[in-house]
Amino acid sequence: MLAPVAVSVAVALALAGCSSSSSSSSSSPSSAPPSAQSAGTGSGSGTGQTSSAPTAQPGGPNQLQDAYQRVIANVLPSVVQITTGESLGSGIVYDDKGDIVTNAHVVGTATTFTVTLANSSTPLDASLVASYPDSDLAVIRLGSPPGGLKPAVFGDSGKVQLGQITLAMGSPLGLSSSVTQGIVSATGRTVSEPQGGGSPGATIGNMVQTSAAINPGNSGGALVNLDSQVIGINTLAATEPQSNGAAAPGIGFAIPASTITSIADQLIKQGKVTNSGRAALGVVARSSFNQQFQPAGAVVVSVTPGGAAAAAGLQAGDVITKLGDTPIDSLNALTTALASLTPGSKVTVTYTRDGTSRTADVTLGTLATP
Numbered sequence: 552m553l554a555p556v557a558v559s560v561a562v563a564l565a566l567a568g569c570s571s572s573s574s575s576s577s578s579s580p581s582s583a584p585p586s587a588q589s590a591g592t593g594s595g596s597g598t599g600q601t602s603s604a605p606t607a608q609p610g611g612p613n614q615l616q617d618a619y620q621r622v623i624a625n626v627l628p629s630v631v632q633i634t635t636g637e638s639l640g641s642g643i644v645y646d647d648k649g650d651i652v653t654n655a656h657v658v659g660t661a662t663t664f665t666v667t668l669a670n671s672s673t674p675l676d677a678s679l680v681a682s683y684p685d686s687d688l689a690v691i692r693l694g695s696p697p698g699g700l701k702p703a704v705f706g707d708s709g710k711v712q713l714g715q716i717t718l719a720m721g722s723p724l725g726l727s728s729s730v731t732q733g734i735v736s737a738t739g740r741t742v743s744e745p746q747g748g749g750s751p752g753a754t755i756g757n758m759v760q761t762s763a764a765i766n767p768g769n770s771g772g773a774l775v776n777l778d779s780q781v782i783g784i785n786t787l788a789a790t791e792p793q794s795n796g797a798a799a800p801g802i803g804f805a806i807p808a809s810t811i812t813s814i815a816d817q818l819i820k821q822g823k824v825t826n827s828g829r830a831a832l833g834v835v836a837r838s839s840f841n842q843q844f845q846p847a848g849a850v851v852v853s854v855t856p857g858g859a860a861a862a863a864g865l866q867a868g869d870v871i872t873k874l875g876d877t878p879i880d881s882l883n884a885l886t887t888a889l890a891s892l893t894p895g896s897k898v899t900v901t902y903t904r905d906g907t908s909r910t911a912d913v914t915l916g917t918l919a920t921p
Contacts (some may be wrong), residue, residue, distance in 0.1 A: 566770060566787055568658055571816060578904055584886070587920030596754035599691040599778020600822045603821045618777050622718055623730055625779035627669050629703035632722040633691070634665040634674075636803075641772035642666070642691065643703050643723035645815055649696030651677065654786055654806075655684040655753070656744070664691055667685035669728045671697075672799020674890055681818040685827060685918070686810060687744065687753040687786060690818045703773060706780030711738055716788055719763035719785050719803070733763030733801065741891040742787055742804055743883060754883075756890035758804045759783045774805040784807050803863065829918040832865075832900070840879040848872040848882040848903070855919075863911040865902065872908070873901035 570630045629644045633653060640657030643649050644650075651666065658664070664677040682689035715735040723729050737760035746752030754916065761774060765788040774783040783805025791799045833855035841847040850869040854861045865871075871879050874888040875898045892898065894917040901910050 564641055568918045578723040583688045592838060598803050619718065619732065620877055622775060622777055622779045626703060626773060626775050627720055628701045630720045631671055632667045632727045633771065634915065635659060635661045639725045640770050641768065644689065644700050647701050649693030649700065650680065650813060651691050652817055653689055653691065654784060655682045655687045655689045655723045657771045658682055658689045658691060658799035666693060667727060670809060671859040681822045683814055684816060685753055686814050687755060687806065687812060688814045690815055703891050704779065704783045705808040705812055706776055706782045708782065708807040711735055711782050713737065716777050717761050717771060718775045719769060721764055721785055722771040723768045726758040726767055731764040733761050736760040736762050740804060741887055743887050754886045755806060757807050759807055761803050762801040763803060777779050779869045784811055805826050829892050830889050830896060830916040831859065832913065833860045833916050834865065836882050838846065838887060849879055849885040859913050863913040865911060869902045869904050871900060874898055
C-alpha cells in the first residue's frame with residue numbers, strides 16, 4: 552500500500568505502505584520529485600516508554616557487526632507483520648496488553664486484521680483501536696495477546712542526529728522480519744502524502760530522513776538506533792518521478808518517536824486524539840488563482856471564532872500569500888508550512904485584502920481534532 556507524496560524539499564515521495572499478500576509485488580503509488588512510500592513503534596512495559604540514552608558508537612568492523620546483531624536481537628521481536636485483506640504492512644508492539652502501533656494508511660478502512668509476530672508463524676486476530684489519519688498513525692489490538700510480548704522502547708526524538716546509524720525493520724514485499732541499514736540523512740523534513748492507494752494524504756512535519764532502504768510493506772515498521780531504541784515509524788520511500796515511479800534509493804522518511812508516543816497514548820486511552828500537537832491558523836481555506844488561472848495563494852473561506860487568525864484580524868476573503876518567509880501559492884503550501892511549525896509559535900502572515908498587501912503577527916493555535 553504505497554502512495555506518492557510531495558516534500559517541502561525538492562523531492563517527490565510515495566508511501567512505502569503495504570505490499571500484496573498474494574505476491575511479492577508492491578501495490579503502492581508514487582508522487583512528485585523523488586517520491587516516498589509508506590513503510591509503528593512501541594514502548595517498554597506500559598505505553599510509550601521513552602529513553603534518552605545517547606546512541607552507541609561502535610569502534611570497529613567487528614564491534615559494529617556485534618552492535619547490529621545485538622540491536623536486531625533486541626528489537627526485531629517487537630516488529631510484526633499486519634495483513635489487511637490482500638495487503639501487507641508492518642507494526643510494532645506498543646505494550647504488553649497487545650496494542651500495536653502502525654500507519655493509518657496500513658489499516659485503511661479495515662477494522663479487523665491478522666498479525667504475525669516475528670518469533671511465530673501462528674496468525675493472531677486483531678481489531679482496530681483507533682486511527683488518526685492527520686498524522687498517519689493508528690493503533691490495533693490483539694484479541695488474545697500471547698505471553699512474552701516484547702514492547703519496543705522509544706528514543707528521544709530531540710537527540711536524533713545527522714549521520715546516526717539506523718536500522719529499518721519490517722516486512723518489505725511480504726518478507727517478514729527483514730532489516731536494512733543506513734544513517735539519518737536529515738531531520739525536520741515536512742512531507743505531504745498524496746491521497747489514494749490507502750494513503751490518507753496527511754502532511755507530516757519533523758520527519759526523519761534515512762538512507763536505510765524502505766520498500767512496500769515496510770510501512771508501520773521501526774526505524775531504530777544502535778541503542779535498540781525506536782526513533783521513528785517507517786512511512787515513506789522516495790520514488791523518481793521521471794522514471795514512472797521507480798525507487799530512488801537511499802531516500803526514506805519516518806514519523807518521529809515523539810509524535811508516535813503522543814498520538815498512540817491518546818488513541819489507546821481515549822480512543823481519539825484531543826491534542827494533535829499540530830499548529831493551526833484557525834481558518835478554513837482553499838487555493839486561490841489569479842486572472843491567468845495560476846496559483847496565487849490560499850483564500851480564507853471562514854475564520855474560527857476566537858482562533859489564532861481571528862485574534863490577528865484576518866477575515867474571510869483574505870488571500871494568504873506568505874507564512875513567515877515561506878511563499879504560499881496554494882492550500883497545500885499553507886498546510887505544509889504549518890506542519891513545520893508548533894502551536895504557540897509566532898509567525899507573520901502576509902495576505903491581500905481588497906487588492907492591498909497587508910501583514911499580521913499571529914500566535915498559532917492547535918489543530919482541532921474531531
